[in-house]
Amino acid sequence: MMRHANGFGLVEIMLALLLGLVMSLALTQIFATTKSTYLSQTSSASLQEDARFVLAKITQEVRLAGMFGCLGRVEDKSRGGQFSRAFHAPVEWNAQQRSLTLNTAAIDADRSWHTWEVHTDCASSATAWTRGGAPKPAEGEIALAVHRQIYRFNLEREELALNGQPLLSNVRAFSVLFGVASGVNAKGIARYTAQPDPAMIRSVRLTMTLYDPADRTQEYTFNVVAAIRNRLG
Template structure:
């Protein structure tokens, strides 16, 4: 066989093949690591976005209810005649309360037509717990739940809704109008803490001193603002093992009707 034929049939040596395989393996490992890193980064971003969206949803809802707590439409309960005030539900004396880990808020339902036409109405018609019919001065009639309230033309209707919030395990739950079961709003809750900013006296508008973790019923009229601290995690059983560190969100809401 000629030297030219031998040269034409010559291929890669074993060493060259091993080097090529090693380089290919390194390249594959590099691409794999890049893919895994990108996937982990994507998952982390998704988890962070989920926590932020959950916090935004809950805090926006609680903030709205806090700002309206104690709002009873055109009525000033303190200026009603004594015999009229005596007929108010006991819950009206504490439009904002906190006990047993449950934050309870009372406020008027604003999305309705307040001027009534003659006929029966009920609180259930407005997804409320109580329905008030008043002339905004001294006359007041009350019905609760599905009980019918006969209203006259010109009556101002004021539906009053009760909201409750609590942490149960790793869930933040809510209940409307004090009946039925609590429903879960979000999961992954590591902490739900509530603190209250109190004025030095009933007639003062500003918060005096630091915020208080406990609320005595006698101090309820002095509440001017509420601070809510919400800690969320993607691993409630052991936050230290989560993909992302626990995220803490803080909300401070003022009670509008007590700052006027």
């Protein structure tokens, strides 16, 4: 008596293999898409975090630009009289060198690297000294640390540097415009320009474009406007 053998036929095996292959390809595609999305979101978040850190630092210093004490006049006893230029032009943008110079009050607790010290009694006298050459403040005087910060954009390296040290890489563009008033005593902003009269400056607009070198996300352009809190000029 003949018995029928139980099992799978060739057609069934081929169909099972084909179905398994289709499912494997679908899962692989889902995994690849998920990984690509994750890398894109991570890269985007990293660019935004870098921009937020750098622009927040610069805007904080912009708001303190020109804050050289309580008085409108400061006697310059710094080396070579360098403080006088900082006093009259606390914010400068050099379009050719792509550099932004900020002369600003210290915002950190460590004042060991400041450029100048201003000693003032906030009533009748204020004197500027070069770091390391300043005497002890006289009785009734306070010492205000002043930094010179130079941000320079290197187009060839696509890098933003601070005082000659690399600060941020993968920078496609960096530019500065100044919101200026129509007159010395006017408060509103009449227009934006790259080369203003210091006395007319009311705000600073920073524009920076960052990119991912691995091309995992699109380029991002960030804009921020910082108001000048201290009258310049």
